[in-house]
Amino acid sequence: MWIRLQIENRRFINIPFPIPLYIFQELLDCFQDLLTAACYFAPKVPDPSSSSRINIYSVKVLVFMVMKLLDSLTGDAPYDLVDVTTDKVKVLIKIR
16 A cells, blocks of 8 residues: 655655554454453453443454455455545555
């Protein structure tokens, strides 16, 4: 994945994602397996005295949704996800 932001004909930000997305998907899959094992030991009812609303079950759902998003992004051939050009700004996100 490549992300480029260009402002007024000068290169402003160029961010290459350092690993292929399918490897990142595999890492998330392994992390989800660890979360599934950890869910056996975590209480299902959130602690009412806790100030945080995030628990291990919500993290597991979040990882699952990110995996589905990455699967939909990498399902086809390489393409441009976003290619927007205005008078002074250009935004380009490529999935390769």
